[in-house]
Amino acid sequence: MRRQKENLILHNHNHDGVDRRGFLKCMAWAGTGALFVVKGGVLRSYSLSDPAGLAAGARAGELSFIQISDSHMGFDKAANPDVVATLRVAVDRINAVPTAPAFLLHTGDISHLSKPGEFDTVDQVLKSAKARQVFYVPGEHDVLGDDGKQYLERYGKGTKGGGWYSFDHKGVHFIGLVNVLNLKAGGLGTLGSEQLEWLEDDVKGRSASTPIVVFAHIPLWAVYPEWGWGTDDSAQALAYLKRFGSVTVLNGHIHQTMQKVEGNITFHTATSTAFPQPRPGTAPSPGPMKVPAEQLRSLLGLTSVHYVAGKHTLAIVDSSLA
Amino acid sequence: MKKALVSASAAALLVLSLGLSKASHAKPAAGEQNGSIDQYQIKIDNFSFAPETLTVPAGTTVTWVNQDDVPHNIVSSEGKTLKSPVMDTDEKFSYTFTKPGTYPYYCGIHPKMTAKVIVE
Numbered sequence: 213m214r215r216q217k218e219n220l221i222l223h224n225h226n227h228d229g230v231d232r233r234g235f236l237k238c239m240a241w242a243g244t245g246a247l248f249v250v251k252g253g254v255l256r257s258y259s260l261s262d263p264a265g266l267a268a269g270a271r272a273g274e275l276s277f278i279q280i281s282d283s284h285m286g287f288d289k290a291a292n293p294d295v296v297a298t299l300r301v302a303v304d305r306i307n308a309v310p311t312a313p314a315f316l317l318h319t320g321d322i323s324h325l326s327k328p329g330e331f332d333t334v335d336q337v338l339k340s341a342k343a344r345q346v347f348y349v350p351g352e353h354d355v356l357g358d359d360g361k362q363y364l365e366r367y368g369k370g371t372k373g374g375g376w377y378s379f380d381h382k383g384v385h386f387i388g389l390v391n392v393l394n395l396k397a398g399g400l401g402t403l404g405s406e407q408l409e410w411l412e413d414d415v416k417g418r419s420a421s422t423p424i425v426v427f428a429h430i431p432l433w434a435v436y437p438e439w440g441w442g443t444d445d446s447a448q449a450l451a452y453l454k455r456f457g458s459v460t461v462l463n464g465h466i467h468q469t470m471q472k473v474e475g476n477i478t479f480h481t482a483t484s485t486a487f488p489q490p491r492p493g494t495a496p497s498p499g500p501m502k503v504p505a506e507q508l509r510s511l512l513g514l515t516s517v518h519y520v521a522g523k524h525t526l527a528i529v530d531s532s533l534a
Numbered sequence: 535m536k537k538a539l540v541s542a543s544a545a546a547l548l549v550l551s552l553g554l555s556k557a558s559h560a561k562p563a564a565g566e567q568n569g570s571i572d573q574y575q576i577k578i579d580n581f582s583f584a585p586e587t588l589t590v591p592a593g594t595t596v597t598w599v600n601q602d603d604v605p606h607n608i609v610s611s612e613g614k615t616l617k618s619p620v621m622d623t624d625e626k627f628s629y630t631f632t633k634p635g636t637y638p639y640y641c642g643i644h645p646k647m648t649a650k651v652i653v654e
Contacts, residue, residue, distance in 0.1 A: 289603040289623065290603075291603065324605070325605060325620065325622060326620075352643050352644075353605070353643075356605065356607075356620045356643065357619060357620050395642060395643075395645040396645055397609075397611035397638065397639075397640035397645055397648050398611075398640065398645060398646065398648050399645045399646075400645070400646070437646075438646070439581075439646065440644055440645065440646040496580040497580035497581040497582070497602075498581060499580065499581065499602055499603050499604055500603045500604065
C-alpha cells in the first residue's frame with residue numbers, strides 16, 4: 213500500500229478544499245498497473261505485483277474496477293512493435309485478479325490513428341476480459357481527422373456533447389470527461405464551457421459524502437504543461453468537486469504513473485499498455501520511449517481500484533505487465 | 535530517416551525547380567539562426583516545427599514532413615488556411631502560399647506545438 217496514514221490530509225486551513233501541504237505526497241514514477249480500492253471516499257492503491265496485498269484489497273473492497281489506458285492500437289514503432297500482445301497480457305492480468313472487477317475504465321488513446329481496424333482490434337482483445345463492461349473516454353488519438361465522430365458512433369451511446377457522461381455504481385458517482393476536442397493553439401487539454409456547465413449540473417444536489425471518481429484522458433492537473441500534460445480549464449471542474457469528501461481523478465495520456473493528493477482530491481495517472489513515455493523534462497520531447505525489450509513490460513501496466521462503503525479510502529493499485 | 539529526407543528534398547527539387555536554389559539564399563526569418571535549413575521544408579521532430587518561423591515568397595510550396603514516432607497535423611491558429619490530414623511517421627503535407635501574410639499554425643493533436651509561415 214503506497215499511501216500511509218500520515219499522508220492523509222486531515223485538516224484544511226485554507227477553507228478552499230485544497231491543502232497545499234497535501235501536494236506531492238505521493239508521486240509514483242515506476243510504471244506499474246494499479247488496483248484502485250475505493251474505501252469510503254479515498255482511493256488506496258495496492259501493487260498488482262504484490263499478490264498478497266492485492267488479494268487483501270480485493271476481499272475488503274465492495275467495489276473494484278480496473279483502469280487501462282493508452283492501448284495505442286496500430287502503433288508499430290521501435291518502442292513497442294506488438295501492442296496487441298501487451299494489451300493481451302493486460303487482459304490476462306485482469307483475469308488473474310482474484311475478485312473479478314465490476315468493469316473496466318479505458319482512459320483513452322484506444323487507437324493510435326483512429327482507424328476503424330484499430331478500434332476493432334481493441335474491442336476484440338477486451339472481449340476476453342472477465343469484466344465485460346468497458347467505460348471509455350477518448351484520447352486525442354481517437355478523434356483524429358473527424359473531431360470524434362467515429363468515436364461517438366462506437367462508444368458514445370447515451371453520452372452528452374463530445375462523449376461525456378456519468379453513472380452510479382454501488383454508491384460511487386463516476387464521471388467520464390472529454391478533454392481532447394477543440395484544442396487551441398498553444399494550449400493544453402480543454403473541457404469547454406458546455407461540458408463544464410453539464411458537470412456543475414451533474415453534481416449539483418448530490419450529497420458531499422458521495423464518493424466521486426472522475427476519469428478523463430489528459431491529466432486534470434498540471435503534470436507538465438511544457439509538454440501539454442495538463443488541462444487548461446480543469447480548475448473550474450475541480451471547483452465543482454471540492455465540496456465532496458472524496459474525489460478520485462484518474463487519467464492516462466502520460467504513459468506513466470503519478471499520484472498527487474490535494475485536499476480531498478486524489479489524482480492518479482495510469483501507465484499505457486503500449487509504450488512508456490519519459491519523465492517530464494528528461495527528454496527533448498514526450499515521444500515514445502524506447503527501452504531494452506526485456507524492460508518494456510515493466511513500464512507498461514494497468515490500475516485497479518477498490519471501494520468499501522462507509523470508509524474513507526479508495527485504494528489504487530498499479531501493476532506492471534512484467 | 536535519412537533516406538526519407540533525401541527523397542523529400544528530391545521531390546521538392548522536382549516541384550520547385552529554380553525555387554529551391556533561390557530558397558537556400560533566402561533571408562533567414564527573424565530569430566532563425568540556422569541558415570542551412572531547407573527553407574521550403576518544415577521538419578516535425580521531437581514535437582516541434584523546424585524552422586519555427588519560415589519566410590517565403592508568395593507562390594511558394596511548403597512541405598511539412600513528420601519525423602516523429604507519433605502522428606501530427608497542421609492547423610491554422612487564425613483563419614482556416616491550413617488543415618492537413620493526420621501525418622503519421624514520414625508522411626508529408628504540402629501547401630502553396632499564394633497571398634502575402636503571416637500564417638500561424640499549430641498541431642491540432644499536440645497544441646503546444648506552434649509555428650508560423652510568413653509569406654512576402
